[in-house]
Amino acid sequence: MKILGISAHYHDAAAALVIDGLPICAVQEERMSRRKNDSAFPLAAIEWCLDRAGLEPDDLDAVVFYERPMLKFERILTCALRAFPRSWRMFPKAMTNSLGEKVWVRGIISSQLGVPSRKILFAEHHQSHAAAAFLTAPTERAAILTADGVDEWATLTAGHGERNIGGASSIKLLREIHFPHSLGMLYSTFTAYLGFRVNEDEYKVMGLAGYGQPLFVNEVRRLIRRTPDGAFALDLDYFDFHTNAQRSYSSRFVDLFGPPRSPYDPIDTQTDEGKRFAGIAASVQKVLEDTLVDMTRALQLETGLRDLCLGGGVALNGVANARILAESGFDRLFVPSAPGDAGCALGAALYADRIHFRNGDRDVPDHPFWGPVVDGDDLARIAREDGQQVTTVGQDALIEQAADDLMSGRILGWMDGALEFGPRALGHRSILAAPHDVEMRDRINREIKYREQFRPFAPVVPVEHADRYFEMPAGGARLARFMSGVFPVRPEWRSRLAAITHVDGTARVQTLDREMAPRLYELLEEYGKRSGVPVLLNTSLNLAGEPIVNRAVEGYSTFLRCGIDVLVAGQTRVMKRGSFLMKRKEEVA
Amino acid sequence: MPAAALDRLLTPVHRWIWRDHERRVQKLLRFGDTETDGGRDLLRAAEVTSDPLLRRLYLVHAIDEQRHGILFRRRASAMLHNLRRDDSKSAGAEWLAPAGHGLDDLDVASESDETMLAFLHVAETSAASRFTVYREVLGHDPATQRVFDDVLHDERFHMNYTLTQLARVSPERHRARLWRARLTRLWKVYLRVASAIAGVMGRAILTVQYFVIVPLFAWLAQREARREQLGWKSIAPERNESMARQY
Numbered sequence: 001m002k003i004l005g006i007s008a009h010y011h012d013a014a015a016a017l018v019i020d021g022l023p024i025c026a027v028q029e030e031r032m033s034r035r036k037n038d039s040a041f042p043l044a045a046i047e048w049c050l051d052r053a054g055l056e057p058d059d060l061d062a063v064v065f066y067e068r069p070m071l072k073f074e075r076i077l078t079c080a081l082r083a084f085p086r087s088w089r090m091f092p093k094a095m096t097n098s099l100g101e102k103v104w105v106r107g108i109i110s111s112q113l114g115v116p117s118r119k120i121l122f123a124e125h126h127q128s129h130a131a132a133a134f135l136t137a138p139t140e141r142a143a144i145l146t147a148d149g150v151d152e153w154a155t156l157t158a159g160h161g162e163r164n165i166g167g168a169s170s171i172k173l174l175r176e177i178h179f180p181h182s183l184g185m186l187y188s189t190f191t192a193y194l195g196f197r198v199n200e201d202e203y204k205v206m207g208l209a210g211y212g213q214p215l216f217v218n219e220v221r222r223l224i225r226r227t228p229d230g231a232f233a234l235d236l237d238y239f240d241f242h243t244n245a246q247r248s249y250s251s252r253f254v255d256l257f258g259p260p261r262s263p264y265d266p267i268d269t270q271t272d273e274g275k276r277f278a279g280i281a282a283s284v285q286k287v288l289e290d291t292l293v294d295m296t297r298a299l300q301l302e303t304g305l306r307d308l309c310l311g312g313g314v315a316l317n318g319v320a321n322a323r324i325l326a327e328s329g330f331d332r333l334f335v336p337s338a339p340g341d342a343g344c345a346l347g348a349a350l351y352a353d354r355i356h357f358r359n360g361d362r363d364v365p366d367h368p369f370w371g372p373v374v375d376g377d378d379l380a381r382i383a384r385e386d387g388q389q390v391t392t393v394g395q396d397a398l399i400e401q402a403a404d405d406l407m408s409g410r411i412l413g414w415m416d417g418a419l420e421f422g423p424r425a426l427g428h429r430s431i432l433a434a435p436h437d438v439e440m441r442d443r444i445n446r447e448i449k450y451r452e453q454f455r456p457f458a459p460v461v462p463v464e465h466a467d468r469y470f471e472m473p474a475g476g477a478r479l480a481r482f483m484s485g486v487f488p489v490r491p492e493w494r495s496r497l498a499a500i501t502h503v504d505g506t507a508r509v510q511t512l513d514r515e516m517a518p519r520l521y522e523l524l525e526e527y528g529k530r531s532g533v534p535v536l537l538n539t540s541l542n543l544a545g546e547p548i549v550n551r552a553v554e555g556y557s558t559f560l561r562c563g564i565d566v567l568v569a570g571q572t573r574v575m576k577r578g579s580f581l582m583k584r585k586e587e588v589a
Numbered sequence: 590m591p592a593a594a595l596d597r598l599l600t601p602v603h604r605w606i607w608r609d610h611e612r613r614v615q616k617l618l619r620f621g622d623t624e625t626d627g628g629r630d631l632l633r634a635a636e637v638t639s640d641p642l643l644r645r646l647y648l649v650h651a652i653d654e655q656r657h658g659i660l661f662r663r664r665a666s667a668m669l670h671n672l673r674r675d676d677s678k679s680a681g682a683e684w685l686a687p688a689g690h691g692l693d694d695l696d697v698a699s700e701s702d703e704t705m706l707a708f709l710h711v712a713e714t715s716a717a718s719r720f721t722v723y724r725e726v727l728g729h730d731p732a733t734q735r736v737f738d739d740v741l742h743d744e745r746f747h748m749n750y751t752l753t754q755l756a757r758v759s760p761e762r763h764r765a766r767l768w769r770a771r772l773t774r775l776w777k778v779y780l781r782v783a784s785a786i787a788g789v790m791g792r793a794i795l796t797v798q799y800f801v802i803v804p805l806f807a808w809l810a811q812r813e814a815r816r817e818q819l820g821w822k823s824i825a826p827e828r829n830e831s832m833a834r835q836y
Contacts, residue, residue, distance in 0.1 A: 070836035084807030092795035227820035264666035385641035
């Protein structure tokens with residue numbers, strides 16, 4: 001069967017194609033349109049998926065949308081009614097927004113793709129999350145927990161799943177917590193309060209938390225209380241997100257925590273104000289972790305299962321994931337490479353295949369590389385047109401040159417094979433650098449990422465060596481496969497891994513096995529031979545405000561606009577020639 | 590140039606707008622977003638063109654636009670420090686939809702180089718004439734005036750290269766392209782104004798409906814909400830039996 005999964009209209013739209021039970025390709029629309037978190041109907045992503053598989057829309061057996069639009073509309077309308085008359089400003093906006101496009105998904109898909117409406121199916125949003133987490137994980141039986149901000153009514157679900165290779169699969173979500181009670185919205189509210197962008201910058205709150213002490217835990221606990229049945233409820237007096245499209249927190253929230261941070265003010269964690277914000281970030285982080293640990297512990301006791309699959313945007317919180325792994329009683333924790341809404345495209349397609357059509361279960365390849373493949377020849381052509389220093393060499397020589405570059409302090413743009421599906425660069429569209437000095441971290445922040453100094457960079461390490469440098473608990477290496485866990489750097493290595501060690505002594509590690517990304521693995525080994533430490537700083541190949549690059553030309557334009565010294569794509573290596581663009585400007589002027 | 594003449598004519602209005610500290614901050618933030626969005630679109634143009642020279646020029650232009658975005662935001666940020674802390678305003682900022690619309694909603698990836706250059710030239714000329722007026726009415730705020738000086742310096746380069754390159758890639762028809770770009774811009778302005786008016790009307794109608802039709806249903810919904818138990822809700826197994834329905 002050929003099933004296309006689609007997620008769209010909230011944030012981070014995506015398309016994924018499943019043929020005969022296996023994913024063939026998946027890509028986020030932002031990687032095609034170059035608009036970060038593009039939520040538009042993912043036509044470019046769909047076209048690419050169909051092209052990749054050599055299919056016409058007519059060939060599809062089903063097109064699955066990742067949520068039930070009318071159920072979502074019911075939630076929006078009901079919330080507006082419940083908040084009457086405070087919702088009078090929000091109501092026209094919400095109605096225009098929903099009725100303008102979002103509830104007509106069946107018609108949009110049908111008209112855009114030309115498929116008959118009987119082929120269009122809908123999965124519940126958290127079913128899609130659950131399927132993305134469970135049906136892609138190498139486990140046969142697992143508990144499932146999904147948590148995000150909001151979509152339909154559910155904001156958190158708990159259940160379990162079972163897979164039998166070649167046989168039937170099941171996903172049973174047993175219970176859920178309804179909007180507006182939402183861990184994702186709690187975290188997003190603090191994201192907004194701390195002056196960051198909602199649905200985009202939540203990871204900054206996690207980074208900032210490392211600089212603070214959780215001195216406001218009691219205050220945060222006033223906002224979220226546990227219910228007797230083990231769930232939680234938000235005290236809505238402190239929030240406005242359910243009644244107001246402009247602001248997510250109420251005046252009472254501000255009375256409790258003090259004035260919010262202006263998004264335009266820099267954060268200095270040395271000042272009293274900076275310490276206050278870091279303390280608030282640390283407090284909400286701790287409460288989130290405590291709540292998730294409690295709930296997953298209860299789920300483990302209830303199901304008696306050894307594995308947990310975690311889905312939804314909250315699963316991007318690597319610090320919380322590491323605590324769940326350590327304290328919940330589960331032996332293994334699986335978080336997919338795209339646990340957020342983009343991943344729902346794949347989840348919805350797999351759900352339809354396994355559960356709706358009852359097709360036999362198949363192991364999904366355990367990697368995140370489902371996107372377009374980079375063409376090194378493209379890079380060579382473009383760079384030569386610009387008179388750049390281009391070399392095309394064999395694999396071994398390229399790896400050796402790259403290791404030499406890294407040893408001499410150069411920063412590498414690294415493009416290899418198929419693009420990652422999900423928000424993390426896991427070795428195919430990465431910026432790589434030596435991980436040893438703080439100066440390197442500051443240089444990348446200053447010359448490449450143009451971002452706040454408090455944000456850490458992640459390391460990548462061969463899985464066999466991870467335990468030497470990082471305190472990995474049992475199951476930690478698995479969690480770190482897609483960079484989903486934050487673990488302590490061993491104290492004796494912190495000074496030699498200063499560029500990737502966060503202020504609290506931790507790092508968001510990626511453990512790499514050879515099969516997943518063989519070229520990067522070889523580069524790590526080669527670098528290890530030279531430096532004695534087979535660890536590299538690995539951050540996504542993009543600039544601030546832009547999505548991760550897809551094609552060679554996008555990598556090249558990124559390379560030209562920032563402090564990356566060398567760009568590698570396939571077998572092509574380009575070395576930057578001085579301030580190339582500025583010279584050109586002078587020539588033309 | 591009609592646009593320039595109109596800007597001149599509206600100088601008193603611009604003076605009134607730019608006199609107010611807070612309005613100035615909002616304008617600068619909006620310019621920051623517009624320039625950043627424009628930079629993003631130019632970057633896309635650089636990535637899709639097959640002309641190596643244009644690729645380099647678009648990249649330079651994109652970098653300029655992104656720098657302008659930073660300059661505008663930095664100036665706004667400095668001015669915000671002088672504003673009294675107002676929770677509702679500063680808190681709302683991160684929820685604001687981006688004010689910029691990049692290159693006037695141009696579908697950069699599918700436009701030809703000729704169309705792109707003509708459009709850029711017209712847009713840059715118009716921006717330069719408007720920024721010149723802004724610069725003049727900002728005599729009382731030298732710091733903001735300097736930002737416009739800086740931006741205007743780049744705009745001159747942008748106007749020149751777009752015209753030169755348009756003449757290169759479309760030697761026969763470059764004037765026609767420019768006129769077409771002007772008319773397209775005018776049409777886009779009309780569409781924006783029309784949709785803004787439609788939006789206001791729609792909001793007004795929905796607001797009236799909200800207060801006339803909604804109250805009874807709101808009362809029922811609120812009564813239902815009061816009865817609702819907090820905590821877990823169980824999921825009935827049959828709820829998800831059909832994937833054909835949307836609710």
